[in-house]
Amino acid sequence: MDVRNCSRCGKIYAYNGFNICPECRREDEEDFKKVKEYIDENPKANVAEVSEKVEVDSKKIIEFLRQGRLEIREESNLILSCEKCGAPIRTGRFCEKCTVKMEREFKRSIGGGRDPRTIQNGSAMERIRVTDRHRNDN
């Protein structure tokens, strides 16, 4: 079992592909629901307002947006900007133009499309066995 420390609360938990423990994830889910509900009802609200009303850290709200889990429907509500060119976006990290461009560049640089993660994960604890040799002194 892969045991790690939660990157948020520091508690030890069984690693399951997430950097935070199940408890913190549950908390995130609750926050996410609250934020989503509020934005659904108040599409014009900005992050600061949402943060204040639902008592969720604005950094977390932006994280939700960056992850593409939340989407701002109101066009005038420009909370996010493309990390590459600065164009206003409503969800994710990059604008459509940059996404397309990056995908094209990525495909070109990868070439054959090989999986870079071809490191073999050897069986956990392979012991080196030392066989006892009997000397044959003639």
Ligand SMILES: [Zn+2]
């Ligand atoms: Zn935690």
Ligand SMILES: [Zn+2]
């Ligand atoms: Zn862009």
